[in-house]
Amino acid sequence: MLELSPPKQKLLDWLEDYIDRYHAVPSYGEMAAALGYKSKDTIRFHLTDLRAAGYVAWKEGSVKSLVICKPRSRTIPILGVIAAGGLVETFPDSEIDEFVDISTLPHFVGKRRTQMQEYFALRVKGDSMIGAAIADGDVVILRKTSEPKSIQNGEIVAARFETQTTLKHLFWSGDQIILQPANPSYPVIEKRAEDVAIEGIFVGLVRGLV
Structure with a gap:
């Protein structure tokens, strides 16, 4: 066309x-x-x-x-890499040149183009979330949130602290945030809630992208 x-x-x-x-x-x-x-x-x-x-x-x-006649694809940007293990930098300053088509994923069926602005993607590096069926090399889809307190215990999030990010299960404990891996080989991370920024909530993944 x-x-x-x-x-x-x-x-x-x-x-x-x-x-x-x-x-x-x-x-x-x-x-x-x-x-x-x-x-x-x-x-x-x-x-x-x-x-x-x-x-x-x-x-x-x-x-x-x-x-x-030909509905346009629903794409969201892949903003960088997120660690499922150690910590890595993400959200690079360079221009975004990689996108992923999520129009066929059940979560996005029927969503309007404007609603796609709430979502972004990151490539996973590491295997600390393998127990949650998130493997090294997967592309995870995340939804931005402006209300971290609305996140339920156990949800998977992209958590940012000390200029770096990690993908983990989140649990609240008073004024602390506990970031729990889904692999017993990795340690639990505990931080003050005020020191952690929740960049997004996990909603799905795409596997096999080159």
């Missing part, structure tokens, strides 16, 4: 999110209002080009029959 201009890409993305959310097709007027166009003709122009390029289709005279 052809590369789209920014206005056409914006319309296509908005349409896909709208249809995902409401399971219906918006009117020309709704599209124009949402994207800031004064004229419905601008929407018709972009839709005609999208249809010609094979991105959408509809029955003549019925925009409500519009379908997305």
Whole structure:
């Protein structure tokens, strides 16, 4: 398929999110209002080009029959490496150039494109979480959180302290955080809660990525 201009890409993305959310097709007027166009003709122009390029289709005279012919993949960035053993640096300053497609994972079916901004991925280094079926080389998917206190005991998190990160089960103990490995060969880590930043909560993984 052809590369789209920014206005056409914006319309296509908005349409896909709208249809995902409401399971219906918006009117020309709704599209124009949402994207800031004064004229419905601008929407018709972009839709005609999208249809010609094979991105959408509809029955003549019925925009409500519009379908997305090739839904775009849901990708999230792989931000770096996380330790499942010792500690390693993560979230590099260099430009992100690696992404993972998570559109087929059950957790993400039906989620809108805007919701994907809550998620990121990290490559696992080490085997301290092997008991939780997380192996060296896996790519773990994590959800950002702004409320660490809402995390339940036993959940797997990406915990950051002293500029480094590790993947562990989290347990609360007063003003302490206990980071428990899923491999008896590794020690438990105990830190003051105020010294630990929870970067994300584990929601799934992808295995076999090169």
